[in-house]
Amino acid sequence: MAELGVLRGEHRVELVEGEIVEMSPIGSRHAACVTACNDAFHACAINAVIWVQCSIEFPSHTQLQPDVALLRPRADRYAAGLPRPDDVLLVVEAADSSLVYDRDTKARLYARAGIEEYWLVDLTRSTLWMHRHPAGERYTAMTAMQSGETASRRRSLRAQFRSPTCCRDELYGSGLAFLTELIRFISSEPALRF
DSSP: OTTTTSSOTTOOEEEETTEEEEOOOOOHHHHHHHHHHHHHHHHTTOSSEEEESOOEEETTTEEEOOSEEEEOOOTTTTTTSOOOGGGEEEEEEEESTTHHIIIIIIHHHHHHTTOSEEEEEETTTTEEEEEEEEETTEEEEEEEEETTOOHHHHHHHHHHTSSOGGGSSSSTTHHHHHHHHHHHHHHHOGGGOO
């Protein structure tokens, strides 16, 4: 559509069930969170393709651009074609103005496609929502971790997520290190405090 002049290059859009949906502009907190996710995944030496704000092809005429996705390793790094849901190990979305869309619409689409794990970073409340075990159009397990959590509560949550679904084989337990880094970012980033 950009080639036809319908959309300009600066338009950020997703294709959702055949409809073009304009995405929210990326603000500084959002960009900082995506950068922190990317840095944390690289620091953990994760054995996966780190896919940052690039398209993933879903069924039902849907093409989403998650903020960060971990994909199964592939020699061509998906140059031969966009990844599909079976290639996705984990999706992370950072949300401030897009919270309702990411929490409702995207969670439904990710669950329906069978994405095993979806993490939503709620920048307005400094909360990480971890969605697991898709069933139909929803996730059956959801856990929240907030920046103000006590050390014992964090240890308890980390123990629960010691082996996140996405980390069983492909990521060799690095998910815990990533979770620790992301929570450290949410807890310490001055821009996320009000």
